[in-house]
Structures are given as structure tokens and as C-alpha cells.
Amino acid sequence: MIILGLEGTAHTISCGIVEMYRDKVKILSNKKKMITTKEGGLTPTQIGEHHAEHIKHITETALKESKTSVKDIDLISYSHGPGFGNGLNIVNIFAKTLSKKFSIPVIGVHHGAAHILIAKYLLNIRDAIYLYVSGGNTQIISLEKNTRFYVYGETEDIAIGNALDKLARSLGYGFPGGKIIEELAKKGSYFNMPYTVKGMDIALSGILTFAINSIGKHRKEDIAFSFQEHAFAMITETLERAMAYTNKKEVCVVGGVALNNRLQEMVRIMAEQRDAKYHRLDKEFLGDNGAMIAVAGYHYYKYGFKGDVFKAKIKSRWRIEDAFNLE
Ligand SMILES: Nc1ncnc2c1ncn2[C@@H]1O[C@H](COP(=O)(O)OP(=O)(O)O)[C@@H](O)[C@H]1O
Ligand SMILES: [Mg+2]
Structure with a gap:
């Protein structure tokens, strides 16, 4: 199955497209755009504005690079939390809009779980x-x-x-x-x-x-x-x-x-x-990225952790022990 993953919990907006076959990962694309500063940190407002500005383009670029069209996507996965509300809201709305528009199932996943799951599947960790x-x-x-x-x-x-x-x-x-x-x-x-x-x-x-x-x-x-x-x-x-x-x-x-x-x-x-x-793990998948969200979406789907994402609110705080409980 082909999964489109959207990440946006903090500094990075990213879209990854992966193909999963019997737990084997094929990365089709993994596009990222990160906010950096010369001095000082980031504000939540900056994060929201940055993601809103780039999410559409980054998704289109990822689709193009993967040589797939939206119609080939079997599942959309997005980071549902934890993170900055401003960023989470953008990704949340974008993922659900895509899902409704193209009638593709959608799953919200835990950001930390995704960091771990991409390592597990890519490196075949037991x-x-x-x-x-x-x-x-x-x-x-x-x-x-x-x-x-x-x-x-x-x-x-x-x-x-x-x-x-x-x-x-x-x-x-x-x-x-x-x-x-x-x-x-x-x-x-x-x-x-x-x-x-x-x-x-x-x-x-x-x-x-x-x-x-x-x-x-x-x-x-x-x-x-x-x-x-x-x-x-x-x-x-x-x-x-x-x-x-x-x-x-x-x-x-x-x-x-x-x-x-x-x-x-x-x-x-x-x-x-x-x-x-x-x-x-290869460095491309260590910092925040969309491919890890896509792989996590596969894992959630495989083990039946779907939840009702249209009912669930974004979770700015979310312990990893509760990662498979969306509501
Ligand atoms: N070479 C490095 N050595 C140590 N820390 C690093 C290095 N490169 C990036 N980082 C740190 O990684 C953190 C970002 O981690 P990441 O998983 O991408 O985001 P988040 O923490 O928002 O989930 C930042 O605190 C950054 O300073
Ligand atoms: Mg991270």
C-alpha cells in the first residue's frame, strides 16, 4: 500500500510518500522544509505561518518526486501530536481536507511513535x-x-x-x-x-x-x-x-x-x-520528516489503531504510552 505522511509538530513541515509491502519500506519521496534562525528561537506564530505557507507546495513536490498521483494513495497519515498547536492545526486540517476531497482513509499518529517506527521498519528491528x-x-x-x-x-x-x-x-x-x-x-x-x-x-x-x-x-x-x-x-x-x-x-x-x-x-x-x-538509522530519517509519519500510519493501520480522527482534537501534549489511543 502507498501512504502519504504529513509532519508539522514543530520547526519542520514535511511530506513523505512510502510504499509498504509485507512490512518492507520503500521510500518514494521525503520532502522537508525547516525553519532556522541566525539567532534566537522560534515562536508558535512563526511555526503556524510557515507551515500554512508551505504545506501545499511540499505535498505537491513530494507527489511529483514519488511519481504517484493522489489517486494512487491508499492512506493519509498525519502527526496528530504532541507539538505546537499552531502547526498541528494546519497539518490536521490539510490531511482531513485531502482525505474528504479524494475519499482516502486518514489516520492521526503520535510523533514520537513515528520516530521509533521508521527505525523499526527500515532497519528490521525486532x-x-x-x-x-x-x-x-x-x-x-x-x-x-x-x-x-x-x-x-x-x-x-x-x-x-x-x-x-x-x-x-x-x-x-x-x-x-x-x-x-x-x-x-x-x-x-x-x-x-x-x-x-x-x-x-x-x-x-x-x-x-x-x-x-x-x-x-x-x-x-x-x-x-x-x-x-x-x-x-x-x-x-x-x-x-x-x-x-x-x-x-x-x-x-x-x-x-x-x-x-x-x-x-x-x-x-x-x-x-x-x-x-x-x-x-540514516540521517535523513532522524530529524522530523514525513516518511516517518507515513510508516507510523502503516503500523497504526496494520494493528487496527484508527480512531475517529474527525472527532479527535489535536493533542499538543500526548505521552507515548498512550500513542495508540487517539481520543
Ligand atoms: N548534530 C546535532 N547534534 C545534536 N543535536 C542536534 C543535531 N542536529 C539537530 N539537533 C537537535 O535536534 C532537535 C530537533 O529534533 P527533531 O526530532 O527534528 O525535532 P523535534 O524535537 O521538534 O521533534 C533540536 O533540538 C536540534 O538542536
Ligand atoms: Mg521530532
Whole structure:
């Protein structure tokens, strides 16, 4: 079946078209348009306006590139939450309008579930612990019996991507900040920062405040390097604890922060030391994208999680444990 997926929970508007045959994924197209800034962050109004301006064109471009027409689409899938209301509303209305106009079934999916499901299907993952790291999330998760997500550990305060973005902003850079911090860190050296692990959970606001307070006292490069070393080690430590606890032998990092090579390296080394299989997803599918929403739509459809999207309201807050419950 051919699925059209629409993403728009935050900074990126994207349309992906994928063909699924017996759980095998063929990516036909995956077009994205992301808001970036030279300095400072993003506002919800900016996000809504950006998505409204580009959603039609990005969908047309994705259809063209995939060499399919709307009539070939068997299912429309869109990100129903969590995220910024302004962006969610645009995608929601657009998906449902397409669905009505062309009489194509439509499914609303959970954004975090989609980050995980594209890794699962593309890499043929059976039973992994997933590290989901993005602007809004830092969670250690598994998918049980294809029908329920479990969260073993997470951040108690802010997400790692958000912390990296804030640190970059304080250093005078724009959005997204994670990539800038990674670049700076390449020329940095180590100094001590707070390290807060609480069982399976972590806290990042203490180390972030410390790093911001170090500006002017240490080189930017050293702040970036030391922040990454501490924060990623905290995350990898709890990830390893979850693998030991569950006895799972596969691991995969997903979400925008998974673009970071140092974090991926730490997780790979930890996996090798435990004789676990380390999966690395292609970078095209790590940051927000429409293809992941399409693959998630397939999974929801396959396992019967349709819900009544015309009744369901957008969900700006939505825990992944409830990902298969739309209402
Ligand atoms: N190379 C990188 N290293 C670390 N973080 C990164 C890198 N590239 C992007 N990021 C971070 O990824 C986050 C975006 O993740 P993504 O999943 O695309 O969006 P969202 O958090 O809105 O779901 C941002 O916080 C951004 O700074
Ligand atoms: Mg995301």
C-alpha cells in the first residue's frame, strides 16, 4: 500500500510518500522544509505561518518526486501530536481536507511513535531499547507486542535537544543549536560539570545553568565539549541500565539529537561492550520528516489503531504510552 505522511509538530513541515509491502519500506519521496534562525528561537506564530505557507507546495513536490498521483494513495497519515498547536492545526486540517476531497482513509499518529517506527521498519528491528532524543524529548523506550510503548527512563526537566538549543542561543547562535554545539565541541577540551543521574532518570537543567554560567570563564569550544561529554554520558548510563534491566540485545537512537556523532559513538561503544546489536538509522530519517509519519500510519493501520480522527482534537501534549489511543 502507498501512504502519504504529513509532519508539522514543530520547526519542520514535511511530506513523505512510502510504499509498504509485507512490512518492507520503500521510500518514494521525503520532502522537508525547516525553519532556522541566525539567532534566537522560534515562536508558535512563526511555526503556524510557515507551515500554512508551505504545506501545499511540499505535498505537491513530494507527489511529483514519488511519481504517484493522489489517486494512487491508499492512506493519509498525519502527526496528530504532541507539538505546537499552531502547526498541528494546519497539518490536521490539510490531511482531513485531502482525505474528504479524494475519499482516502486518514489516520492521526503520535510523533514520537513515528520516530521509533521508521527505525523499526527500515532497519528490521525486532526487540530494541530505543533512545528517543529530540528538542522536546529524552526518553528510553521499548515497543512491546507492537501495541504498547513502555518508558523506562526520561529527563525530569528539560529535553537534551532543548538544552543544546538553549546553550547555543546563550552563546549567541540561532536554531537549531545542537549541530552548532557539535561543531564547537570538535575543538574543545574537558572541564568538570554537574552530573545528575537518578536511577533510570536524568536531570539536565542543573548542568545547563552551570554551562551558561561558564560563558566568559571558559572558551566556547570547551563549554560545548564538556556539556556534550557530561550530558551524553548521563543519557548513555541510563540507557545501559535499561538494557541490563530488560535484557534486550538491540539498541537504536532516534530523534533529531541522534544526528550527533558523539552521542551515537557513546551508544555504539556501550552496545559493543554488552554484545548488543547497535542500529544506526540514516540521517535523513532522524530529524522530523514525513516518511516517518507515513510508516507510523502503516503500523497504526496494520494493528487496527484508527480512531475517529474527525472527532479527535489535536493533542499538543500526548505521552507515548498512550500513542495508540487517539481520543
Ligand atoms: N548534530 C546535532 N547534534 C545534536 N543535536 C542536534 C543535531 N542536529 C539537530 N539537533 C537537535 O535536534 C532537535 C530537533 O529534533 P527533531 O526530532 O527534528 O525535532 P523535534 O524535537 O521538534 O521533534 C533540536 O533540538 C536540534 O538542536
Ligand atoms: Mg521530532
